[in-house]
Amino acid sequence: MKISVHGIKHWAWGFAIAGSSGFPLAARGMLNPALSVVLGNCMLMLGYSFIWTGMRQFVGAPVRKWWVLVAPLLALPVLSLFFLDDGNVPGRIAFLSTLIAGLSALPAWELLRRNDERRLGQRWVAWILLAHVGFNVCRAAYYGFSTSVPDAYALAAFPTATGVEAFLYMIFLVLGLIIMMSNTLQMELNRLASRDPLTDTYNRRAFHEMFERELSNAERTGRQPALLLIDIDNFKQLNDKHGHAVGDLALKHFVTHAGLCLRSQDVLARFGGEEFVVVLPECSLHAAHVVAERIRTRIATHPMSTANGDISFTVSTGATTAIAKAPDLKEVFDRADAALYQAKMSGRNCTVTA
Ligand SMILES: Nc1nc2c(ncn2[C@@H]2O[C@H](COP(=O)(O)OP(=O)(O)OP(=O)(O)O)[C@@H](O)[C@H]2O)c(=O)[nH]1
Numbered sequence: 632m633k634i635s636v637h638g639i640k641h642w643a644w645g646f647a648i649a650g651s652s653g654f655p656l657a658a659r660g661m662l663n664p665a666l667s668v669v670l671g672n673c674m675l676m677l678g679y680s681f682i683w684t685g686m687r688q689f690v691g692a693p694v695r696k697w698w699v700l701v702a703p704l705l706a707l708p709v710l711s712l713f714f715l716d717d718g719n720v721p722g723r724i725a726f727l728s729t730l731i732a733g734l735s736a737l738p739a740w741e742l743l744r745r746n747d748e749r750r751l752g753q754r755w756v757a758w759i760l761l762a763h764v765g766f767n768v769c770r771a772a773y774y775g776f777s778t779s780v781p782d783a784y785a786l787a788a789f790p791t792a793t794g795v796e797a798f799l800y801m802i803f804l805v806l807g808l809i810i811m812m813s814n815t816l817q818m819e820l821n822r823l824a825s826r827d828p829l830t831d832t833y834n835r836r837a838f839h840e841m842f843e844r845e846l847s848n849a850e851r852t853g854r855q856p857a858l859l860l861i862d863i864d865n866f867k868q869l870n871d872k873h874g875h876a877v878g879d880l881a882l883k884h885f886v887t888h889a890g891l892c893l894r895s896q897d898v899l900a901r902f903g904g905e906e907f908v909v910v911l912p913e914c915s916l917h918a919a920h921v922v923a924e925r926i927r928t929r930i931a932t933h934p935m936s937t938a939n940g941d942i943s944f945t946v947s948t949g950a951t952t953a954i955a956k957a958p959d960l961k962e963v964f965d966r967a968d969a970a971l972y973q974a975k976m977s978g979r980n981c982t983v984t985a
Pocket residue numbers: 829862863864865866867868870874875876877878879882903904905975979
């Protein structure tokens with residue numbers, strides 16, 4: 632099973648390219664200055680673009696491959712024009728700072744407009760990006776709007792501040808990305824640990840946890856949950872006659888259709904084999920019977936489509952509620968199991984309450 636965080640490759644490329652842009656920039660004395668500045672800064676824009684597109688991949692937004700080329704291709708002619716204008720250092724810095732601010736605002740926006748469970752890491756990264764936007768806006772404004780050419784002190788002070796800011800930005804951004812990735816992996820591991828891989832419903836472990844929680848809530852509120860124990864009828868026959876793959880399809884078919892009969896707070900889980908459980912929070916025995924019958928009727932009247940034509944099957948259900956003052960999962964479950972046994976004994980395709 633592969634667990635991955637989307638966007639990592641783009642971030643790796645982004646940091647590698649942005650970091651390598653320092654080489655042509657540092658080689659200004661050896662290379663043609665125009666070449667080193669244009670090449671270095673186009674690489675820097677490419678690096679920022681990769682980080683932005685990586686962020687879009689991370690949040691599940693679509694990305695076109697050519698998007699990473701937009702900023703470098705925009706920077707190329709503009710920077711070249713600045714060199715025709717005698718280098719125009721302040722103008723060039725203002726232009727680059729604006730572009731950097733824009734390219735950093737984009738991933739911050741991607742993160743802030745999506746509120747999901749990975750929020751702590753996402754907020755951290757978004758604020759680091761916004762701080763970088765702020766710094767670059769100030770830098771662009773300073774160089775862009777200064778009426779006179781900045782004096783030697785100002786030109787020397789800003790590169791120093793830029794170096795310190797770039798260093799801190801990199802460290803905090805990488806830290807934030809690591810937190811974001813570890814949150815994502817943690818969520819994915821939690822999901823995998825609580826899911827049945829075939830049907831993608833909750834598994835027995837998750838059911839136990841959730842039902843225990845419902846029972847302790849019920850102790851507090853006095854509003855008891857109901858439990859349905861649902862078993863596909865003659866599943867062995869279905870497997871033997873149509874093959875295991877069709878049996879698997881029947882399990883998924885059941886999950887899809889049962890899910891359509893439940894409220895958002897109800898929990899459907901695969902207990903094992905062809906047996907499923909449904910936890911219905913705050914539900915009377917009568918209401919549980921209604922839900923069980925709704926599921927049974929839907930399954931009986933919706934045959935599944937297979938390569939060999941439509942195949943029908945039915946389900947039997949044992950339904951019960953937690954009624955004791957200190958309800959215990961085993962006791963409730965045994966009651967539902969006994970009701971299910973009665974349903975099977977009564978000829979299947981029916982619901983028995985207990
Ligand atoms: N295709 C498939 N079959 C499974 C899976 N898990 C368990 N089974 C099969 O489910 C069948 C269960 O058979 P039984 O326990 O005899 O139950 P049944 O045939 O449904 O009979 P009743 O419950 O009395 O109606 C067995 O043949 C198992 O091999 C699975 O994940 N996929």
